[in-house]
Amino acid sequence: MSNLKLLRRTKQLKGHFEMRSAKQQSLFPELYEDIVLSPKPVNIASVPQRSPFRYPGGKTWFVPVFRNWLANHYPKPEILIEPFAGGGIISLTALFENLVSYVVMVEIDEDIAAVWQSIVDGNAEWLAKKILDFDLTKEAVIEEISKTGVCIKEKAFQTILKNRTFHGGILAEGSGFLKHGENGKGIRSRWYPTTLAKRFDNLKLVADRITFRQEDGLGVIREYSQRCDVVFFIDPPYTAGGKKAGKRLYRHFNLDHECLFTHCESVKGDFLMTYDNADEVKTMARRHGFQMRLIPMTNTHHATMEELVIGKDLTWMDGYPAVHEPVAEYKAANRKKRVPTKRRT
């Protein structure tokens, strides 16, 4: 790589990611202050937490990469669509940081949907007050979440209570109350009423730029696929292969992943998709002609692992490891040897 190109690449990555760096010797030391070696997981404490959820599989750690992705779009996209919104940290970041004008958040789970719908309906302040007034004990939570026939904003409050008091924030069947929690504080250990109320209060500021839809995200991708001013951040339940972690985390985990990839192929704007690093996913991505990069993240057990980022053109992610193609066999004339390929995807 030429000196100029290397400098440009370094500057582009610097400041967007937290990178491992090293002093390099060169003819122009002033130009090579830091040279990127390889990315390390983002420290999520450095990312503003704007979501009222503690969401299983949440993408707070992905925020710096997401910002960098949008920074590489000119002109700025008008709308961000999040077809699998969950805790919605990516959409909220895009709004608060003015990376797009509007977002369309889609979530099929009715409990989660109640929260987003309440915010859009102008009930964020009501939720903030309800949180501040609630005296959280196990008995009080059980009484509150057992109420039936409640309106949307009350359902939203029930969802927040469950999300904050259930193990891992998981609302799927089989989930139960936190036993020990942080510092042995049990059921109260994730209940920060002032912080949560503040987040809801802040959401009032962006509520009129959110369209929320409780429906199948696949249909919404298809609906907007022909618009060039739209970008999609796609974070589906991880159930296409490998450990299928999404099965345990979400009530709605079944998804036609092949159909999702087909819809992505028709997108005229741009999309960025995250997935677990499973062979089945990589095979699908290759078949649909997409590029892939590996990105480090720290899971809930503080172990560093890699997730997949999939898109049409990931050249802006050249600082990240590529996924190497499996060894291919060629049957060219006069060539008896197996030739391994090392194409970047």
Ligand SMILES: C[S@@+](CC[C@H](N)C(=O)[O-])C[C@H]1O[C@@H](n2cnc3c(N)ncnc32)[C@H](O)[C@@H]1O
């Ligand atoms: C991996 S999570 C998204 C997490 C989110 N990116 C965040 O940062 O919090 C996937 C979400 O997709 C939702 N979901 C599953 N199937 C869906 C579908 N067909 N349409 C819309 N949402 C769906 C699940 O309920 C879950 O909340």
